[in-house]
Amino acid sequence: MNKIRAVVFDAYGTLFDVYSVTARAEQLFPGKGEALALLWRERQIDYTRIRSMAGADGKYYKPFWALTVDALRYAAERxxxxxxDATEAQLLKEYTCLSAFPENLGALKRLRRAGLPLGILSNGNAEMLDISVKSAGMHGLFDHVLSVDAVRQYKTAPEAYALGPKAFKLPAEEILFVSSNGWDACGATWFGYTTFWINRAGHPAERLDVAPSGTGHDMNDLLEFVRAKGVDV
Amino acid sequence: MNKIRAVVFDAYGTLFDVYSVTARAEQLFPGKGEALALLWRERQIDYTRIRSMAGADGKYYKPFWALTVDALRYAAERxxxxxxDATEAQLLKEYTCLSAFPENLGALKRLRRAGLPLGILSNGNAEMLDISVKSAGMHGLFDHVLSVDAVRQYKTAPEAYALGPKAFKLPAEEILFVSSNGWDACGATWFGYTTFWINRAGHPAERLDVAPSGTGHDMNDLLEFVRAKGVDV
Structure with a gap:
């Protein structure tokens, strides 16, 4: 059994609740906002992948915030x-005032008290992450806030996942990587992390021939998993 | 102005009409089939990208047919x-008897008569492509049927697009790459092809900071584009 010596979190959807973005879209476009938010999110992720795949050297890389704007404009047009301008600004502004999922702050503090260094490893660029961490009341909880911007490759590129072991100076298997995105938990498992999938939406497992080390519904289930790994949390 | 010396086509959605897959899904699951077909297609493409990005060396590559099965099972479960087994087999079987879009056969024959060598460059693996070419009545029309399977990297990886220039022994800009997927036309443009996006669905342009060399609604518009490039077609 691997010893867990640090915990690294995906940001959007895992630490930060992005539902308020959908709610605002629905408020601005009654009956159509949810479709907008869905296509927006889909294209946001698509663009990270299309660009990363086309240039392993980061040639077509563009920071996540800029992709987020591109994806919103595409979705609205489609x-x-x-x-x-004002409506676009209102939708984008939601990203600057995201909330933490209700159980997250308490869970993060317990992990820290147990002596585990914590981090974020996100597709988001540094400016976005900085604002989100503060607005969710998580300032000071993380030893490392890592953005793939440093390597110009989005997850699931190994260069992106490699940021964790490098920052914490630990082998990947001694770091617990936590994501609410099934594909992200799978990608991190391929890379070599011990992984936990917070399956908030109750989705089936991704059929990628790899399984996260653990799965649960929220951050309290993550604490259970860490306890089972021998950490007194 | 580049001279066009060969034309290479994406397969599914560009040469072959995949609508029959949706129609069969809707027939098998009235009122829910369209959602199934949509999520199936989405995950099929997602899985090509997640796997390609995670291992630039093709470490997590899996042939397109196998991904297609995985994606269908995921979509149904979700x-x-x-x-x-019987329902699954019926849905998958649709892929073995796809039709050509109505104007495609005539257009392909005109391009050939104009002396242009033709090819396919597809995410699909060789067995899938072989069956599809035959069932769509396109046997004998292509000089090269190229599958990314040869390089274990899906589009938009440059290794995938490089198959065209290599097979035709021509620089990419002298090959016209044709796709109905906006992202594919963009990826091929980045790579260096002259490109044409057959925008059958009437979607807005992808916001990827790159534009295909030409755009139209169907294969007849492609013929116009080729004519404007000085080919008597």
């Missing part, structure tokens, strides 16, 4: 929704 | 639709 759904034939008029996005004036 | 939508809580029971997929017994």
């Amino acid at each position: 759904l034939r929704m008029t996005l004036d | 939508l809580r639709m029971t997929l017994d």
Whole structure:
């Protein structure tokens, strides 16, 4: 059994609840906002992948915030929704004031008290992450806030996942990588991390021929998993 | 102005009409089949990307047919639709008897008569492509049927697009790459091909900071584009 010596978290959807973005979209476009938020999110991730794959040297890399704007404009255009500057600004502004999932702050503090260094490893660029950490009340809880921006490759590129072991100076298997995205938990497992998938949406496992080391519904289940690994949390 | 010396096509959605897959899904699961087909297609593409990005050396590569099966099973499970062996086989079988879009055969023959060598460059593996070419009545029309399987990297990886220039022994800019997927046309443009996006669905342009050399609604618009490039077609 691997000893867990640090915990690294994905950011959006894992630490930060992005539902408020959908809620705001629905408020601005009643009956159509959810579709907008869904296509927006889909294209945001698609663009990270299309760009990363096309240039392993980071040639077509563009920071996550810029992709987020591109994806929103694409989604609105495709759904034939008029996005004036003020409306676009309102939607994007939601990203600057995300909340933590309710159990997260308590769980993070317990992990820290147990002596585990904590980190974030996100597709988001540093400016986005900095604002999100503060607005979710998580300032000072993380030893390392790592952005793939440093390597110009998005997850699931190994260069992105390699940021964790490098920052914590630990082998990947001694770091617990936590994500609410099934594909991200799978990618991190391939890389060599011990992994935990917070399956908040109750989705089936991704069929990628690899399974995260553990799975649960929220951060309290993560604490159980860490306890079972011998950490007194 | 580049001279066009060969034309290479994406396969599924570009040469072969995959709508029959959705129609069969809807027939098998009335009112829910379209959602199944949509999520199936989404995960099929996601899995090509997640696997390609995780291992630039093809370490996590799996042939497209196997991914297609994985994606179907995921989609059915997520939508809580029971997929017994017979139903699964019926849905998959649709891929073995796809039709050509109505104008495609005539257009391909005109391009050939104009002296242009033709090819396919697809994510699909050789067995899938072979069956599809025959069932769509396109046997004998292509000089090269190229599958990314040869390099174990899916599009938009440059290794995948490099198969065209290598097979035709031509620089990429002298090959016209044709796709109905906006992202594929963009990826091929980045690589260096002259490109044409057949925007059958009438979608907005992908916001990837790159534009295909030409865009149209169907294969007849492609013929116009080729004519404007000085080919008597």
